[in-house]
Amino acid sequence: MIKALVFDVDDTLIKYGKQYVEESAIEAINLAKEKRITIIVATGRGYKFLHQDVKDRVKADYYITVNGTCINASDGTTIECYPLSKETTDKLLEICYERDYSFGFKFDDSLQVYVDYPYFISYYCRGAIKKETIDDNSKTRDYHLTHMLPLGCFIYSPEKEAMKLEEQFNDLQFFQGYLHGCECIRNDVNKGKTLKKLVDFLGLSLKDCIAFGDADNDKELLKMCGIGICMGNGSESLKQVSDYVTTDIEDDGIYNALKHYDVI
Numbered sequence: 107m108i109k110a111l112v113f114d115v116d117d118t119l120i121k122y123g124k125q126y127v128e129e130s131a132i133e134a135i136n137l138a139k140e141k142r143i144t145i146i147v148a149t150g151r152g153y154k155f156l157h158q159d160v161k162d163r164v165k166a167d168y169y170i171t172v173n174g175t176c177i178n179a180s181d182g183t184t185i186e187c188y189p190l191s192k193e194t195t196d197k198l199l200e201i202c203y204e205r206d207y208s209f210g211f212k213f214d215d216s217l218q219v220y221v222d223y224p225y226f227i228s229y230y231c232r233g234a235i236k237k238e239t240i241d242d243n244s245k246t247r248d249y250h251l252t253h254m255l256p257l258g259c260f261i262y263s264p265e266k267e268a269m270k271l272e273e274q275f276n277d278l279q280f281f282q283g284y285l286h287g288c289e290c291i292r293n294d295v296n297k298g299k300t301l302k303k304l305v306d307f308l309g310l311s312l313k314d315c316i317a318f319g320d321a322d323n324d325k326e327l328l329k330m331c332g333i334g335i336c337m338g339n340g341s342e343s344l345k346q347v348s349d350y351v352t353t354d355i356e357d358d359g360i361y362n363a364l365k366h367y368d369v370i
Contacts, residue, residue, distance in 0.1 A: 108332075108369050109310050110144040111135070112170075112301060112317040113360070114324050115151060115160060118337055121355055126159045130361040135164060137370040144308065146170065148297045148317070148327055150289075152212055152257075153182045155235055173281075173323060174300035175257035175291050176214050184214045186303075188295045189255035194277055198259055198290075199247075201271065207263045210240070211249065211256035212289075218243040218250075229262060229285050258291040281323060298326030316367065318352075318360060319344060335363045 113119050119127045135145060147160065148170040156169070161182075168185075169178040177185040190198075195211075199220075202209045208226045210219040219226045223242040231237045243249050250256050260283060261268040269288045272280040279293040305312055313332035317324070320340035328334025328348050336348035337359045345351050352363035364370045 107314060108143060108316055108367070109314040110146055110305065110308075110316075111138055111364075111369075112146045112148050112315055112327065112331065113164070113166075114297075114319040114321070114327075115147060115149040115156065117320040117339055117355055118318050118324075119147075119160060119164065119355075119360070120157055125157055127157075127163060128355060128358070128360070130358040132163050134361040134364045134370055138364065141369075143369070144168075144310070146301070146304070148174070148301060148319075148324075150323060152176070152214070152217065153178045154216060154239060168304060170297055170300050170304065172212050172214075172257045173289075173291050174295045174297040175212075177300060177304055178214075187214050187254070187257060188292060188300070189257050190259075190292060191277065192255060194275060195250055195255055197275070198271075201274075202259075202261060205263070207261050207268060209259055209261040210243075212258040212260065213249065213253060213256055215253075216241050216249075217260070220244055220247045226262060229287065230260070232284070258289055260287060260289045262287050296326045297324065298328075298330040301327060302330060316364075316369065318363070320355070333367065 116122050145166045146168045147166040150173045153171050167180055175188045208222040210217050218241045223244050227237040266286050269280050278290045280288055280290045283289050312330050315331040316333040317327045317331040318335050319328055320337040334348045335350045336345045338354040352359040
């Protein structure tokens with residue numbers, strides 16, 4: 107019996123570049139809620155950067171954010187985080203300063219840009235993210251000292267050369283980002299592992315969960331759940347590890363999949 111539904115956001119609930127969840131997905135989620143099924147959102151975004159429509163209409167019971175490095179309650183309150191170590195943070199700072207990379211640290215409550223704020227937002231905000239939501243910490247560069255250690259780092263470098271930094275860190279994993287950006291988090295963290303911790307806390311089982319995703323950073327999430335569903339617009343490699351490939355996001359993908367499995 108399905109007891110929880112887990113949804114990625116970009117290109118799963120919301121078409122990239124848009125602001126609103128697909129209407130058929132909202133209908134399906136509301137039908138699932140009537141059956142007392144727990145709704146979980148699992149995204150690479152921090153809670154602050156989630157589309158307002160996700161918060162207002164999906165109204166998930168829990169949010170797994172920043173690619174699994176943070177768990178948030180329904181109101182955004184931080185429940186648990188998995189930050190970088192001080193040693194790794196200091197090493198990233200040293201390398202990025204030395205090479206003059208434009209970069210920002212992701213925290214549970216914000217994205218703090220440490221080098222070249224105008225350049226960073228000129229690329230990072232080309233999608234649906236507003237520049238007003240990103241903080242300029244380039245003068246003091248101290249948020250990792252006054253708030254908490256960062257959950258991850260987003261770096262802009264020529265020809266994505268920062269991707270090669272993975273060779274210098276045995277505790278980080280790097281992902282290619284939009285345009286020439288890349289992102290890193292702890293290599294012992296992903297959406298799937300964090301979901302396991304959350305469902306254990308809730309007294310549920312992963313086999314009673316259905317997960318939806320579209321990108322390669324959803325692989326562990328889909329593989330660990332009882333049913334892993336790839337959107338029709340998803341990557342070919344994700345389709346290969348999923349249990350079911352539904353229709354595209356704009357062709358009622360979520361609704362059709364939940365109908366297929368008799369969840370709604």
